[in-house]
Amino acid sequence: MNYRIENFAAACLVLLTLLYGVVFIIMTQTEAYGLSSLYSVMLDVHPRGPLVWGIAAIAAAALALARQARLASMLGFMVWLFAGICYIIMGNYLLFICLTVPLMLFWLLEYTGML
Numbered sequence: 441m442n443y444r445i446e447n448f449a450a451a452c453l454v455l456l457t458l459l460y461g462v463v464f465i466i467m468t469q470t471e472a473y474g475l476s477s478l479y480s481v482m483l484d485v486h487p488r489g490p491l492v493w494g495i496a497a498i499a500a501a502a503l504a505l506a507r508q509a510r511l512a513s514m515l516g517f518m519v520w521l522f523a524g525i526c527y528i529i530m531g532n533y534l535l536f537i538c539l540t541v542p543l544m545l546f547w548l549l550e551y552t553g554m555l
Contacts, residue, residue: 450555453546454504457516461497464490478535481526493522504550513551520544 467479468491482489497519503512524540527533549555 447555450546450550453543454501454516457497457504457519457543458501461494461499461501461519464494464497468494477530477532478523478526481530485526485529493519500547509550509553513547516547517544517551520547 464479479490482493496515500512500516500519520540520543524536527536527540
């Protein structure tokens with residue numbers, strides 16, 4: 441992955457994945473879990489779900505910045521696929537279409553090398 445100014449959009453999407461991971465780890469340590477509907481659904485799926493998801497999101501972004509494109513892309517796609525499944529479970533189709541589908545497509549295109 442080449443994150444120079446030409447790939448500013450790609451860098452922003454990696455940063456978005458990193459920020460989501462950091463926020464989910466912070467929310468795990470505080471009582472702010474009611475602020476995010478995605479966090480609440482992940483908490484219903486498994487009590488450690490948001491923490492594991494946050495660690496995986498940070499790992500995907502870190503691998504992407506370390507230029508491990510294939511591994512980062514697989515992990516990033518799985519992270520956002522799980523988020524998409526959680527959005528579908530709660531019936532929030534707008535966030536599924538507007539947030540998770542573009543991020544899943546980004547990570548998929550990174551994996552195939554088309555981006």
